[in-house]
Every structure is written in C-alpha cells, then in structure tokens.
Amino acid sequence: QITLKESGPTLVKPTQTLTLTCTFSGFSLSTGGVGVGWIRQPPGKALDWLAHIYWNDAKYYSSSLKTRLTITKDTSKNQVVLTMADMHPEDTGTYYCAHLNSRASYSFQHWGQGTLVTVSS
Amino acid sequence: DIQMTQSPSSLSASVGDRVTISCRASQSIGSYLSWYQQEPGKAPKLLIYGASNLQSGVPSRFSGSGSGTDFTLTISSLQVEDFATYYCQQSASSLTYTFGQGTKLEIK
Numbered sequence: 001q002i003t004l005k006e007s008g009p010t011l012v013k014p015t016q017t018l019t020l021t022c023t024f025s026g027f028s029l030s031t032g033g034v035g036v037g038w039i040r041q042p043p044g045k046a047l048d049w050l051a052h053i054y055w056n057d058a059k060y061y062s063s064s065l066k067t068r069l070t071i072t073k074d075t076s077k078n079q080v081v082l083t084m085a086d087m088h089p090e091d092t093g094t095y096y097c098a099h100l101n102s103r104a105s106y107s108f109q110h111w112g113q114g115t116l117v118t119v120s121s
Numbered sequence: 122d123i124q125m126t127q128s129p130s131s132l133s134a135s136v137g138d139r140v141t142i143s144c145r146a147s148q149s150i151g152s153y154l155s156w157y158q159q160e161p162g163k164a165p166k167l168l169i170y171g172a173s174n175l176q177s178g179v180p181s182r183f184s185g186s187g188s189g190t191d192f193t194l195t196i197s198s199l200q201v202e203d204f205a206t207y208y209c210q211q212s213a214s215s216l217t218y219t220f221g222q223g224t225k226l227e228i229k
Contacts, residue, residue: 037218047157047159047208049210062217063122096164104167104174105153105154108165109170110167111165114164
C-alpha cells in the first residue's frame with residue numbers, strides 16, 4: 001500500500017523560505033520509472049504543478065517558479081524535500097506531494113493528504 | 122508550456138445523467154492525459170491515465186477518450202458520490218506538467 005504524507009510549517013512570513021518534506025512508504029525512489037511530485041492549490045482555485053523528481057535524480061520545475069524552487073530526495077529515508085524561496089501571500093494554499101508512475105503514463109497515482117501553508121506577517 | 126483548457130467550468134446534472142467533460146491541449150500530447158476527481162477538502166484522486174485507462178478501483182461508469190489535443194471524460198450514470206471537481210493533466214512534456222482549470226460538477 002502506497003502512502004505519502006506532507007510535513008512542514010503551517011505559517012511562514014513573506015520573504016521567508018518554505019521547506020516541505022514528503023515522507024512516503026510502499027515504494028522506493030530507487031525503482032526505475034518512479035517519481036515524486038509537488039502540486040499546490042490556492043484556496044478555492046485549481047491545482048498547480050510545482051516540481052517533480054525521478055528515481056534517477058532528474059528534476060523538473062514549473063517554468064514560472066523555477067528560480068524559487070529546489071527539489072531533492074533522500075532515498076534511504078524515503079523522503080522528498082521541496083524548498084520554495086521568497087514566499088509571498090499569494091503562495092498560500094494546500095501543498096500536496098504525489099507518487100508518479102511512468103508505467104501509468106506519468107500520472108500522479110497516489111496523493112498525500114496535503115498540508116495547508118499560510119503566508120502572512 | 123502546454124496549456125490545458127477544460128469545458129465547461131461548471132456543470133449541473135442529476136443522478137442517473139450521462140455527463141461529459143472536455144479537455145483541450147494547446148499542442149498535441151498524444152495520450153499523455155490523466156483525469157482526477159477532487160471532493161471538497163480532500164486530495165485529488167486519479168481516475169484515468171493514458172487518456173483511456175481506468176485506474177484500479179475506479180468504477181466502470183467512468184471512461185476517458187481522445188488523443189492528440191482533444192479529450193473527454195464521461196460518467197455514464199451519475200451517482201451522488203460523483204459530484205465533485207474534475208481536473209485533466211498533461212504529462213507529454215517531461216519537462217513541465219500542466220493541469221486544467223477544473224470542472225465543478227453540481228447537483229441540479
């Protein structure tokens with residue numbers, strides 16, 4: 001059974017850096033074709049893909065946010081970390097991590113419950 | 122970047138109705154199209170991948186079709202639990218993924 005869970009601060013101040021951790025079980029990020037992605041959702045708005053990382057350490061970022069994002073993995077700990085620099089109030093929303101499967105056409109097959117991040121002074 | 126446009130943005134229907142939601146890509150994405158269902162306050166759930174492949178455990182009343190730039194999600198007979206928001210997502214470009222803006226399905 002694949003599970004993912006996001007953790008990190010619920011409140012950050014403008015200009016601060018957000019660090020979120022996705023801890024997962026039921027799969028390994030050393031298995032070919034597997035990845036983990038991050039997706040956010042502002043309150044009442046649509047899903048917004050941020051970044052993803054593959055088993056071979058290939059990393060991909062949203063073109064509009066790539067200067068602010070860094071994604072890394074720790075295969076031994078079954079964790080993926082996303083950092084987002086220079087947080088703004090409009091970055092407020094629920095942040096999800098999700099399991100990516102190349103054998104399912106690179107879809108996000110399994111999702112964490114999400115964590116709400118508020119950006120406010 | 123590839124843009125994804127869903128229509129309609131919202132839809133009212135009754136239990137038992139057949140419903141279709143459309144998704145159009147700004148350029149060809151082959152069959153790299155997934156559909157997700159999101160209930161209020163919950164994480165999205167994968168319904169369809171590869172444009173037409175039903176994710177394990179998803180009821181057979183859900184189906185997907187299309188290729189290239191035009192795709193459709195069909196619910197053959199709406200159930201109460203299907204009233205939610207639906208998103209399409211392209212994964213053709215391994216560099217950047219994109220979600221549609223969502224379609225909210227409401228009870229008439």
